[in-house]
Amino acid sequence: MSQQEDDLRALAKIMDFLRAVSIVLVVANLYWFTRVETVESGWFYSTVHKICANFNRTCGLFSTTFxxxxxxxxxxxxxxxGTRGVRSENITWRHIGVTIATGSILFLLNWWTLDIGMRYTYIISTVAGYICLLMGGIWAGRMLKNNMMDDRFNDENESFMQETKLMDNQxxxxxxxxxxxxKKWHKGWINVVNPFRATIVLGTPGSGKSYAVINSFIKQMIEKGYSGYIYDFKSV
Structure with a gap:
């Protein structure tokens, strides 16, 4: 359970990083097309301009507002x-559709405000549209119930039926x-019916080889009258 919780936290951090990069792209778009300076620092804007110009030169990121x-x-x-929160009963697909449609209009269809010199209108409409799209996307992610979200790490497809029958002999x-x-936990058995053919146990240090396998092997071999030579090599 702790490993799965760690994986979920790691996934949440990745999603937060993607959202942060998305916000940075929006801010860069606003600066490139409006050149509104909010802080008194010439070197800061010169550095930002160089970075944006390099992106624009290599991939045309700011060749258009889109x-x-x-x-x-x-x-x-x-x-x-990529993340899923608690569904709110007050939110419906109609609310989501209206929010996303409004956000798309404000966010994407406001290029004409730059043509008539309304820079601040462009900034306000872009920010408002982005917030609407963010809200609509979060709500849609909460509403959707699909297998990908229920099984984020593909545990179900990677599982398979294992041996459940005890095959015991002398x-x-x-x-x-x-x-x-x-979607269920089952009890099973690893049956080494012929240990004379040799058995190897592989795993990283501290993964539980001795506790889960080796100790059980030794205990059962003693109970069944095996003779053995145990050598535990530890390098220094």
């Missing part, structure tokens, strides 16, 4: 649908297991 916005929308969409070593399959 390019950076489309990239920002892509990252915003990934960040909204020589066998039998290790009890517990595995997840078809």
């Amino acid at each position: 390019n950076a916005k489309l990239f920002a929308l892509l990252l915003l969409g990934l960040s909204c649908f 020589y066998s070593i039998n290790l009890p297991t517990r595995f997840y399959y078809q």
